[in-house]
Amino acid sequence: MFKDLFGKSKYVTVKTRDKRKESDISPDSSLWTKCKKCKEIIFNKKLIENLMVCPKCDYHFRISAKDRLAITIDEDSFREFASEIYSQDPLKFPDYIDKLEKAKVKTGLNEAVLVGEALIKGFPVVIAVMDFNFMGGSMGSVVGEKITIAIEKSLETKKPLILVTTAGGARMQEGLISLMQMAKTSAAVKKLDKAGILYICIMTDPTSGGVTASFASLADIIIAEKEALIAFAGPRVIKQTISADLPEGFQRAEFLMEHGMVDRVVTRHKMKEELASILKIHQFGVTSYG
Amino acid sequence: MANNILDFEKPLIELADKIKELQSFMDEKGLDLSEELTRLKERAKNLEAEIYADLNTMQTLQITRHPNRPTARDYVNYIFDDFIELHGDRRFGDDKAMLCGIGLIDNKPFTLLGHQKGKTTKENLVRNFGMAHPEGYRKALRLMKQAEKFNRPIISLINTPGAYPGIGAEERGQAEAIAKNLMEMSSLKVPIIVIVVGEGGSGGALGIGLGDRIMMLEYSYYSVSSPEACAAILWKDSEKSSEAAEALKITAKSLSALGLIDRVIKEPAGGAHKNPLEAGKLVKKAIIETLDELSNLDTDQLVINRYDKFRQIGEFNQRETSKISEDLLKEETD
Numbered sequence: 001m002f003k004d005l006f007g008k009s010k011y012v013t014v015k016t017r018d019k020r021k022e023s024d025i026s027p028d029s030s031l032w033t034k035c036k037k038c039k040e041i042i043f044n045k046k047l048i049e050n051l052m053v054c055p056k057c058d059y060h061f062r063i064s065a066k067d068r069l070a071i072t073i074d075e076d077s078f079r080e081f082a083s084e085i086y087s088q089d090p091l092k093f094p095d096y097i098d099k100l101e102k103a104k105v106k107t108g109l110n111e112a113v114l115v116g117e118a119l120i121k122g123f124p125v126v127i128a129v130m131d132f133n134f135m136g137g138s139m140g141s142v143v144g145e146k147i148t149i150a151i152e153k154s155l156e157t158k159k160p161l162i163l164v165t166t167a168g169g170a171r172m173q174e175g176l177i178s179l180m181q182m183a184k185t186s187a188a189v190k191k192l193d194k195a196g197i198l199y200i201c202i203m204t205d206p207t208s209g210g211v212t213a214s215f216a217s218l219a220d221i222i223i224a225e226k227e228a229l230i231a232f233a234g235p236r237v238i239k240q241t242i243s244a245d246l247p248e249g250f251q252r253a254e255f256l257m258e259h260g261m262v263d264r265v266v267t268r269h270k271m272k273e274e275l276a277s278i279l280k281i282h283q284f285g286v287t288s289y290g
Numbered sequence: 291m292a293n294n295i296l297d298f299e300k301p302l303i304e305l306a307d308k309i310k311e312l313q314s315f316m317d318e319k320g321l322d323l324s325e326e327l328t329r330l331k332e333r334a335k336n337l338e339a340e341i342y343a344d345l346n347t348m349q350t351l352q353i354t355r356h357p358n359r360p361t362a363r364d365y366v367n368y369i370f371d372d373f374i375e376l377h378g379d380r381r382f383g384d385d386k387a388m389l390c391g392i393g394l395i396d397n398k399p400f401t402l403l404g405h406q407k408g409k410t411t412k413e414n415l416v417r418n419f420g421m422a423h424p425e426g427y428r429k430a431l432r433l434m435k436q437a438e439k440f441n442r443p444i445i446s447l448i449n450t451p452g453a454y455p456g457i458g459a460e461e462r463g464q465a466e467a468i469a470k471n472l473m474e475m476s477s478l479k480v481p482i483i484v485i486v487v488g489e490g491g492s493g494g495a496l497g498i499g500l501g502d503r504i505m506m507l508e509y510s511y512y513s514v515s516s517p518e519a520c521a522a523i524l525w526k527d528s529e530k531s532s533e534a535a536e537a538l539k540i541t542a543k544s545l546s547a548l549g550l551i552d553r554v555i556k557e558p559a560g561g562a563h564k565n566p567l568e569a570g571k572l573v574k575k576a577i578i579e580t581l582d583e584l585s586n587l588d589t590d591q592l593v594i595n596r597y598d599k600f601r602q603i604g605e606f607n608q609r610e611t612s613k614i615s616e617d618l619l620k621e622e623t624d
Contacts, residue, residue, distance in 0.1 A: 176545060182469075241455050
């Protein structure tokens with residue numbers, strides 16, 4: 001839907017949208033979409049122009065990794081790497097291969113994360129963007145590996161690392177191997193930390209489970225997109241455990257900032273500018289003392 | 291004890307009762323039925339071996355979750371000569387679901403961390419069923435840093451259904467607490483020996499689980515999610531938990547086959563709860579042997595090896611091009 005923003009894409013593995021099945025983040029019909037929050041009927045053209053944010057109530061619709069990239073980085077600046085890594089089925093888990101194939105068709109991606117190098121308002125970065133439509137953005141071997149490769153690329157090139165997260169957690173179908181990706185990615189972040197390289201995490205709706213409890217929470221600067229659900233345990237699980245209603249706004253971005261868990265809450269429209277400002281200040285630091 | 295008998299143990303209990311009966315019958319009547327008795331005892335032994343060799347995952351889980359299964363505190367009593375518990379994260383509170391302290395094993399100092407469950411309902415309410423809050427993970431981290439400072443090896447005993455999913459836990463950053471532990475444990479300059487002694491429930495287990503050697507007791511499990519939760523999430527049907535349990539490959543045996551753990555520690559016949567003292571001895575032996583192995587490495591190499599150990603975990607295919615992207619590629623060139 002942000003095809004025009006992409007210009008002539010240099011993707012190898014990510015293809016144009018029209019081949020893809022329109023998913024739940026996409027308009028209800030070809031003409032209009034009902035806002036999930038205020039129920040306003042919004043013309044799709046207007047919604048897309050507004051970066052999939054409701055013009056009336058500011059509700060942020062979930063967007064794909066590709067669309068997220070388009071609104072975050074400079075046009076034509078994305079150079080994907082590690083695109084040739086594919087999931088296997090190490091546990092021979094029921095229906096896993098099937099689900100993977102369906103997710104590939106649905107999203108046009110090979111896995112739940114895209115990684116590469118890019119420019120943000122001219123600042124070079126290593127960037128990884130997750131996609132919730134690919135099996136709930138869950139982290140299995142490939143997501144863990146690609147995130148780790150992104151971290152290593154950042155270490156190697158000394159470019160700041162930007163990770164945009166959205167995930168249900170660790171991927172059930174790869175069992176303990178998925179859980180261990182939390183350890184693997186967190187250990188890699190430690191190396192980045194020691195090397196003094198900037199890592200910014202943008203948590204988008206929803207970021208939860210094993211992803212929140214590993215690399216996502218370890219960034220130098222954590223930015224949450226407005227009203228994003230950010231959690232360790234999901235609200236349903238908590239409600240079930242304590243058998244009581246949850247407080248208003250619980251586990252939303254604003255709630256997390258209130259409790260000291262994120263640095264900033266930012267709307268989609270301001271995100272790129274925000275990143276550029278941080279990169280600018282940071283770069284001055286690097287050039288003065290580097 | 292009687293009401294803690296597990297389903298699959300029933301034939302064994304019945305046989306044991308029969309043997310007892312025969313013995314007293316012999317004594318009463320002054321008859322010599324020792325041949326029959328020997329035969330029955332032999333059968334009991336074979337049956338036991340047969341049953342425990344062939345446990346399915348849900349049956350193994352019954353042993354893992356047995357109320358009398360030894361806890362971290364029990365192992366401390368069996369393994370350590372001296373032990374001093376240390377409390378608090380210095381930020382918020384003291385989490386009783388996480389046991390931490392220092393002690394001596396054969397005159398060597400260690401730092402111990404472990405999820406602490408109770409055995410009775412009352413104890414479990416105090417221990418929160420071994421489900422730690424952020425302050426538990428932060429207490430563990432504080433004492434791990436201290437272990438590094440004083441060059442003490444760390445022993446981490448895992449036994450939790452998971453990190454506690456509650457309002458306070460979320461408010462105080464459960465995810466951040468676990469993530470921070472993973473990050474810091476990856477580069478601590480002292481040996482970290484991890485043993486799953488009971489339930490290895492997801493991120494809550496891993497939160498004190500990044501180490502140089504990962505071992506599991508024979509009837510423990512380690513999983514990305516509980517089979518019950520997995521079945522509910524994937525198949526919207528918690529009745530399918532036994533199917534999920536098999537599919538997730540969570541037992542010590544299957545994880546060892548997958549190469550995800552370093553060693554399976556054998557348990558006494560019927561499980562650790564049948565002979566806790568013996569279980570303690572076996573765990574102690576594994577700790578001492580493992581520390582001997584790790585002591586041969588200098589600290590830099592130790593940290594490098596630990597990083598590599600986790601860096602290489604993952605199963606994926608790097609060469610094969612996905613059919614879909616091939617198709618799409620074709621379409622584009624067309």
